Amino acid sequence: MTEAVPTAEDPVTLPPPLGCSHYQRKCQLVSPCCDQPYNCRFCHDEDSTNHTLDRRSVKEVVCLVCSARQALSNLCSSQDCGTVFGGAYFCGVCKLFDDVDKGQFHCDGCGICRIGGREKFSHCDTCGLCLPAGKSHKCVSNTSHNNCPVCLEDIHTSRLEAHIPPCSHLLHLTCYQDMVRTGLYACPTCGLSMQDMSMVWADIDREVASTPMPREYAGLYREILCKDCNQTGTATFHIVGMKCLSCGSYNTTLDKGPLLRLVSKEGEEKVFTPLTETEIGTLTRGLTMRMVGRRLRRWWRRMVKWLQIQTLERWLKKIWTDFLRMIAYLLGIER
Numbered sequence: 001m002t003e004a005v006p007t008a009e010d011p012v013t014l015p016p017p018l019g020c021s022h023y024q025r026k027c028q029l030v031s032p033c034c035d036q037p038y039n040c041r042f043c044h045d046e047d048s049t050n051h052t053l054d055r056r057s058v059k060e061v062v063c064l065v066c067s068a069r070q071a072l073s074n075l076c077s078s079q080d081c082g083t084v085f086g087g088a089y090f091c092g093v094c095k096l097f098d099d100v101d102k103g104q105f106h107c108d109g110c111g112i113c114r115i116g117g118r119e120k121f122s123h124c125d126t127c128g129l130c131l132p133a134g135k136s137h138k139c140v141s142n143t144s145h146n147n148c149p150v151c152l153e154d155i156h157t158s159r160l161e162a163h164i165p166p167c168s169h170l171l172h173l174t175c176y177q178d179m180v181r182t183g184l185y186a187c188p189t190c191g192l193s194m195q196d197m198s199m200v201w202a203d204i205d206r207e208v209a210s211t212p213m214p215r216e217y218a219g220l221y222r223e224i225l226c227k228d229c230n231q232t233g234t235a236t237f238h239i240v241g242m243k244c245l246s247c248g249s250y251n252t253t254l255d256k257g258p259l260l261r262l263v264s265k266e267g268e269e270k271v272f273t274p275l276t277e278t279e280i281g282t283l284t285r286g287l288t289m290r291m292v293g294r295r296l297r298r299w300w301r302r303m304v305k306w307l308q309i310q311t312l313e314r315w316l317k318k319i320w321t322d323f324l325r326m327i328a329y330l331l332g333i334e335r
Helices: 041-047 173-181 198-209 277-330
Strands: 027-030 060-063 069-071 089-091 096-098 105-107 112-114 121-124 129-132 220-226 232-236 252-254 260-262 272-274
Antiparallel strands (some): 220 252
16 A cells, blocks of 8 residues: 655645754753753753853763764764754854854854854954944943843843944843833943934923023023033033033033032123022022922812812702702602
């Protein structure tokens, strides 16, 4: 009896890929520290809580097809098997096997394998990592050997993509995206803006123009430090933000010194004088009285509203009572 030959229309059932959620491969790494086979170093580290697997120290593998334990190689040593462990990529230095083509390549400068295609990256010896080819950047010595300032995980050996801001203080791309979604735009290491903020600064300009300061604080200034251009200067004091006159950024912080008042006339070189303790005390008392008055007005509005509600309730109750009495009289219920 002969078996039917499947046609192109017949569904073909493929065997499930071997490996784990991290890598598709046809072998397991034998951990020298535990003497146990694991699909990859991440599987080992998830199973072990007190140590990690150095995959460079791996000397043996286990074939997932014939279960033979053997010396490390990309080809099963069993004569009846001959399975290729890293069908798409194998690195004998990093002991990395992968059946999925991700454009893997080994970088001698980084000392590890990267993905994305060798032709798309070039190694920077100063920064100590591979960067997109043809893209200019600011060199920071061994910047990739630091932990991500957001999640505090290692960047150099991470499987997550790294984001390179203008200051070259690396962080994970996912961490950067989370920061932007929550309204955080400054580098957590140095405070420099990590993207073009010109539209944001224009919005703040409009908000400042539409939000006048109380007359007590009109015409006051403060010394500021700009985190974008690293320049110090004098900016108009405003609760919304203080703008750097050098680069137009609102990514500023207060510098040392008290509030200042402009004493020079228009057209002359600007001269500022610090407020005296008496003037600062007057401002503080005026602000306190303003806050107290605002709270009293708010309390008074609430009291008036409450009294109006109470009066309305009594009025509605009287109307309802009179209505019920009239109905009862018409029906002869009440004599």
